[in-house]
Amino acid sequence: MLAIVIAVSPRRSSAExxxxxxxxxxxxxxxxxxxxxxxxxxxxxxxxxGLSKSGLLGHFGSKEALQLxxxxxxxxxxxxxxxxxxxxxxxxxxxxxxxxxxxxxxxxREVFPGGCFFTAAASEFDDRDGPVRDAVxxxxxLWERDLRLHVRLAVADGDLxxxxxxxxxxxxxxxxxxxxxxxxxxHRDREAxxxxxxxxxxxxxxxxxxxxxxxxxxxxxxxxxxG
Amino acid sequence: MLAIVIAVSPRRSSAExxxxxxxxxxxxxxxxxxxxxxxxxxxxxxxxxGLSKSGLLGHFGSKEALQLxxxxxxxxxxxxxxxxxxxxxxxxxxxxxxxxxxxxxxxxREVFPGGCFFTAAASEFDDRDGPVRDAVxxxxxLWERDLRLHVRLAVADGDLxxxxxxxxxxxxxxxxxxxxxxxxxxHRDREAxxxxxxxxxxxxxxxxxxxxxxxxxxxxxxxxxxG
DNA sequence: CCTACCGATCGGTAGG
DNA sequence: CCTACCGATCGGTAGG
Numbered sequence: 001m002l003a004i005v006i007a008v009s010p011r012r013s014s015a016e017x018x019x020x021x022x023x024x025x026x027x028x029x030x031x032x033x034x035x036x037x038x039x040x041x042x043x044x045x046x047x048x049x050g051l052s053k054s055g056l057l058g059h060f061g062s063k064e065a066l067q068l069x070x071x072x073x074x075x076x077x078x079x080x081x082x083x084x085x086x087x088x089x090x091x092x093x094x095x096x097x098x099x100x101x102x103x104x105x106x107x108x109r110e111v112f113p114g115g116c117f118f119t120a121a122a123s124e125f126d127d128r129d130g131p132v133r134d135a136v137x138x139x140x141x142l143w144e145r146d147l148r149l150h151v152r153l154a155v156a157d158g159d160l161x162x163x164x165x166x167x168x169x170x171x172x173x174x175x176x177x178x179x180x181x182x183x184x185x186x187h188r189d190r191e192a193x194x195x196x197x198x199x200x201x202x203x204x205x206x207x208x209x210x211x212x213x214x215x216x217x218x219x220x221x222x223x224x225x226x227g
Numbered sequence: 228m229l230a231i232v233i234a235v236s237p238r239r240s241s242a243e244x245x246x247x248x249x250x251x252x253x254x255x256x257x258x259x260x261x262x263x264x265x266x267x268x269x270x271x272x273x274x275x276x277g278l279s280k281s282g283l284l285g286h287f288g289s290k291e292a293l294q295l296x297x298x299x300x301x302x303x304x305x306x307x308x309x310x311x312x313x314x315x316x317x318x319x320x321x322x323x324x325x326x327x328x329x330x331x332x333x334x335x336r337e338v339f340p341g342g343c344f345f346t347a348a349a350s351e352f353d354d355r356d357g358p359v360r361d362a363v364x365x366x367x368x369l370w371e372r373d374l375r376l377h378v379r380l381a382v383a384d385g386d387l388x389x390x391x392x393x394x395x396x397x398x399x400x401x402x403x404x405x406x407x408x409x410x411x412x413x414h415r416d417r418e419a420x421x422x423x424x425x426x427x428x429x430x431x432x433x434x435x436x437x438x439x440x441x442x443x444x445x446x447x448x449x450x451x452x453x454g
Numbered sequence: 455c456c457t458a459c460c461g462a463t464c465g466g467t468a469g470g
Numbered sequence: 471c472c473t474a475c476c477g478a479t480c481g482g483t484a485g486g
Contacts, residue, residue, distance in 0.1 A: 034354045035354075036263075036265075036351065038263075038265075038266070039265070113354075114354045115353075115354070119350070120350055122409065122413045123346070123347055123350035123351070123408075124263065124350070124351070126342075126408075126409075126412035126413040127261045127262075127340075127341045127342070127412060136413075137413055137414065140413065141414070167418075167422070168422055168425060168426070171406055171410065171419070171422045171423075171426065172402075172403065172406065172422075172426050174406055174409065175399075175402035175403045175405055175406030175409075175426065176399065176402045177402075178402055178405035178406060178409060179398055179399065179401055179402030179405060181350075181353075182349065182353075182401065182402075182405060183398065185353035185354060186349045186353040186363075186364055186367065187364065187368070191394075192398070195394070195395055195398045195399075196398075198395060199395070199398065199399050199402065
């Protein structure tokens with residue numbers, strides 16, 4: 001088979017094309033995190049990057065393919081920005097705490113300019129069907145599955161009470177993550193950071209791996225949530 | 228001053244115009260709850276109702292004015308659909324419980340086809356500026372202020388522990404409301420209804436107004452959350 | 455409430 | 471990677 005490649009001046013090498021693609025996705029994640037995945041338009045993104053619309057679209061083929069690539073890029077960024085604080089940590093309650101702290105931190109540091117990318121994408125696509133919705137739901141599900149795993153290990157280790165329902169703990173932890181985004185973005189209330197950390201500590205129990213209950217003040221216990 | 232009114236056949240009486248306006252808003256709330264307030268387009272809404280675009284726009288003047296009217300209508304629907312179960316209830320913890328239950332119920336009954344209207348609108352507009360964002364934030368704030376009032380009363384009544392931080396309780400309750408929408412819409416998990424009710428009970432303490440602590444199983448206490 | 459329009463922008467294609 | 475297009479739709483206006 002004979003492949004004929006016509007190299008005209010505006011055509012970039014494949015290495016250069018890869019850089020262009022990466023730049024599109026980096027900017028695409030930023031825009032989508034603020035304006036939404038639907039508000040991410042090809043024309044606007046092309047203008048931002050000094051490209052023509054068709055030049056940009058050539059990298060992906062369709063807006064939906066662009067959205068999927070942006071979602072995947074956001075997931076890479078999220079895992080890259082959180083894994084440093086979690087991967088080495090002892091599985092079980094310590095890891096669970098580290099994951100929660102890393103989540104709060106990535107919102108606090110504004111890794112995505114619009115707060116948590118997946119919180120926004122989930123809300124935007126939760127009533128639709130199609131591959132973008134499936135990708136978002138799948139990636140959120142991965143994160144929640146990982147949380148659940150470490151809740152289970154924490155229970156097995158005796159760091160959370162026996163009879164704790166892991167799905168319930170994950171559900172409530174996720175609720176506090178959503179509440180952080182809500183407080184920070186809608187109410188512009190920086191107090192939400194401390195509130196979320198407090199709520200998570202209350203669910204997971206104090207600061208130590210197996211905290212001694214205090215009796216001097218009304219003291220919440222670790223999530224004693226029977227299934 | 229002389230006002231000349233030319234009554235031509237396609238012009239409706241003001242009573243008929245009011246009905247048309249109400250129909251536009253009812254349909255607008257439905258569409259916006261699923262597609263978002265930005266996804267609510269004048270052309271689509273007009274087609275749905277058998278109107279021309281300009282005929283519809285005449286009732287509001289601009290898309291932003293339409294969005295604001297839709298937000299207000301959604302608030303009316305929300306308060307109408309929840310107040311029946313809350314207004315007569317004793318202020319303090321009983322009222323707080325009733326408000327939480329009514330919130331869950333309005334999502335369960337799909338009063339809005341896309342789940343909680345304000346959860347979706349808040350997420351869509353939280354990174355923007357302008358009157359729509361302000362209206363959404365203001366209405367959500369009203370709801371949260373009312374929750375906080377009844378947390379305060381519950382503390383004063385001794386139904387929640389002394390030293391409880393009302394803002395923290397509200398923050399965590401709102402988190403569970405957001406988690407319900409998340410579980411139900413993104414994961415399509417009906418279990419989320421029971422999980423939210425369980426989480427709220429855990430925050431507010433059992434079923435009775437001042438539940439006796441149990442000691443046979445790990446038992447969460449009412450939200451003993453010091454400020 | 456309508457028809458008839460406006461300029462701008464949408465996603466996407468042809469062809470190089 | 472570009473220019474030059476396409477039809478569809480966007481919010482909105484003029485005028486009746």
